[in-house]
Amino acid sequence: MLSEATEGRLAHLGVGVSRWSLVLFFIGFGLFKFTPQEAADVAPLMAHSPFLFWVNPLFGQQGGSDFIGVIELIFGVLIALRHFQPLLSAYGSLGAAGALLITQSFLFSTPGLDPQSADAGFLLKDLTLFGVALFVSSEAFGAARRRSAGS
Numbered sequence: 649m650l651s652e653a654t655e656g657r658l659a660h661l662g663v664g665v666s667r668w669s670l671v672l673f674f675i676g677f678g679l680f681k682f683t684p685q686e687a688a689d690v691a692p693l694m695a696h697s698p699f700l701f702w703v704n705p706l707f708g709q710q711g712g713s714d715f716i717g718v719i720e721l722i723f724g725v726l727i728a729l730r731h732f733q734p735l736l737s738a739y740g741s742l743g744a745a746g747a748l749l750i751t752q753s754f755l756f757s758t759p760g761l762d763p764q765s766a767d768a769g770f771l772l773k774d775l776t777l778f779g780v781a782l783f784v785s786s787e788a789f790g791a792a793r794r795r796s797a798g799s
Contacts, residue, residue: 667730667737667784673777674724674744681717684710693754700750723747727784734791741785748778 650658680686687710694700694712704712726740751774755761761768 663784663787666780667727670744670777670780670784671724671728674720674727678717678720678724681713681720687713693758696757696759697750697753698757699753720747730788730791734788734795738785738788738792741781741788745778745781745785748774748781752778
């Protein structure tokens with residue numbers, strides 16, 4: 649058994665690692681969306697998505713990827729604001745969770761995607777990130793409530 653103090657330190661460390669890995673993920677992949685290679689790679693996923701099918705026809709392949717990149721960057725920045733604006737961070741985390749659910753839908757909507765391929769594995773990891781986004785959102789909502797009660 650661990651002491652309560654050790655449990656608290658582990659929980660604090662776990663929340664921090666979870667939040668900042670999510671921030672780095674969204675900022676890193678958000679920036680990557682501005683590259684022609686990534687735009688070409690995500691175009692077939694978006695074209696068959698029940699949620700994003702309209703993006704590339706509206707903005708073009710690179711513009712559509714840029715659009716998604718901006719959204720990902722916004723979520724990453726909002727999540728990073730946890731210590732300054734926990735409520736914004738909580739909503740950013742919820743937005744990230746929604747984005748991660750959309751990427752999970754690619755597993756079912758992309759024709760010819762081999763479930764055992766590296767592409768499918770890359771998409772499947774978003775299920776874990778979805779859980780992380782919900783977890784850090786809950787923590788940030790709690791921090792916002794405590795801050796509001798202390799005001």
